[in-house]
Amino acid sequence: MIYVDNAATTALKPEVLDKMMPYLTSKYGNPSSIYTLGREAKEAIENARQQIADSIGAKKDEIFFTGSGSEADNWAIKGVAQSGKGRHIITSAIEHHAVLHCFEYLKRNGFEVTYLGVDSYGLVNPDDLKAAITDDTSLISIMTANNEIGTIQPVSQLGAIAKEHKIPFHTDAVQAFGHMPLDVDDINADLLSISAHKLGGPKGVGALYIRKGTRISQYMHGGAQENNKRASTENVAGIVGFGYAAVLAQKKMAENIEKMQSLRDDFIKQVYNSIPNCRLNGHPTKRLPGNVNFSFDFIEGESLLLMLDLKGIAASSGSACTSGSLDPSHVLLAIGLPHETAHGSLRVSFSEDNTAEQADTIIKELIPIVQRLREMSPLT
Ligand SMILES: *Cc1c(COP(=O)(O)O)cnc(C)c1O
Numbered sequence: 001m002i003y004v005d006n007a008a009t010t011a012l013k014p015e016v017l018d019k020m021m022p023y024l025t026s027k028y029g030n031p032s033s034i035y036t037l038g039r040e041a042k043e044a045i046e047n048a049r050q051q052i053a054d055s056i057g058a059k060k061d062e063i064f065f066t067g068s069g070s071e072a073d074n075w076a077i078k079g080v081a082q083s084g085k086g087r088h089i090i091t092s093a094i095e096h097h098a099v100l101h102c103f104e105y106l107k108r109n110g111f112e113v114t115y116l117g118v119d120s121y122g123l124v125n126p127d128d129l130k131a132a133i134t135d136d137t138s139l140i141s142i143m144t145a146n147n148e149i150g151t152i153q154p155v156s157q158l159g160a161i162a163k164e165h166k167i168p169f170h171t172d173a174v175q176a177f178g179h180m181p182l183d184v185d186d187i188n189a190d191l192l193s194i195s196a197h198k199l200g201g202p203k204g205v206g207a208l209y210i211r212k213g214t215r216i217s218q219y220m221h222g223g224a225q226e227n228n229k230r231a232s233t234e235n236v237a238g239i240v241g242f243g244y245a246a247v248l249a250q251k252k253m254a255e256n257i258e259k260m261q262s263l264r265d266d267f268i269k270q271v272y273n274s275i276p277n278c279r280l281n282g283h284p285t286k287r288l289p290g291n292v293n294f295s296f297d298f299i300e301g302e303s304l305l306l307m308l309d310l311k312g313i314a315a316s317s318g319s320a321c322t323s324g325s326l327d328p329s330h331v332l333l334a335i336g337l338p339h340e341t342a343h344g345s346l347r348v349s350f351s352e353d354n355t356a357e358q359a360d361t362i363i364k365e366l367i368p369i370v371q372r373l374r375e376m377s378p379l380t
Contacts (some may be wrong), residue, residue, distance in 0.1 A: 001313075005316045005347075007288075007291065008349070010198060010201075012197075012201070015248065016201055020240055023240050027044070031233070044239070047243060049063045050243075055182075056182050056183060056184050056192065057186070058184050061212070062211060062212055063209055065206070065230070065234060065235070066207060068205070069206040070195075071208075072207060073170075073193045074102055076141070076210075077099060079218075080216050081111060083215050084138030084215060086135075086139075087111050087136055090129065091103050091142065092118060092143065093115045093334040094146055094149075096172055116142070117334065118334050121282060122282055122283065122335050124154070126161060143172040143175070144172065145288050146282070147174070148293060149331055150283075151283045152283070159171070168215075169187075170193070173193060173194055174195045175198060178249035179253075179289060184209055184211065191208060192209040196238065196245055200245045200248065200249070201241045205239055207242070220232055260351070264289060264290060264291065267292050267350075278297070278370075280292075291348075291350075292349070297379075298344065298373075299344040299373040300344060300373070301344050304344070304346055308365065315362075
């Protein structure tokens, strides 16, 4: 099998599993307990907290572990909006549903929402953000990099605008974390969401960075975990794995970026050279190192995926969360694709474990599949 859906999730790295194993077996103590077994678990969590903090230029007590990236987004957005005074909040049209659906929820509950549009590459224009801000704006949330088309936003600039107006700035960095350098001060982020399973860590653990002094409500009521802000007995093994995955990603970042960019750019060139009537979605250079997203005219993305699957290739038509529904991607519509074209899209997301041979195999299988689907298509 060739797995190129690393934007949906990644394989757990064996070294990460090794670090987790003791906490799934012998070191099973509750981190809130005061005897040795408990204190060991607590220390492991605090060690991971430091590792995560170091990987984004944060302080240790600004990292709060959550059950996922989605949870970090929910906490950041609802927690800040509902504890602020203003009733106006700003986001972009191409956010992950974990962000968009929070804004829709808040809108139903009396907030006024501005959805910033994007250009044909998927970029938010900082001038549009400036123009959207009012005296009543209490939160701005713009993702660091898009999960479908890979476009990297000018988050430092957007964050600086928010800072100038003293408005809390949240960025969903789930797709970017571990794949490009991130620094909360460079970004001017007050809140930043990340998740372990997008960088070789386990599923079911994420984190929210909260800058000291940011007003945010408690997320879960119960115990005193996560500095009294998020009750729940911690997912100790998951947190340990998350911390170590972050360390590994930091250590190999430059090397991995170079490798994946070269896989990506070769793949893009090959598609352009061998398949007519296609277009690359997203920005040609301001994009995640492993992300490729193409639209092929006259074909249907789901059929393309099923035929690739028959050849042992696991890819995606965009976001994992929208597959299963037949609505075209909101991201592809926002960058201006017509409905028919948005339906015929393919996302290939590489990890550092993919090889040039695998990329070649995908191209070799893709060419006749696209041709066959076009011959069958009533649109051609
Ligand atoms: C995967 C993803 C999420 C959700 O993270 P989970 O840990 O799967 O809940 C949120 N935002 C973006 C951009 C993502 O890619």
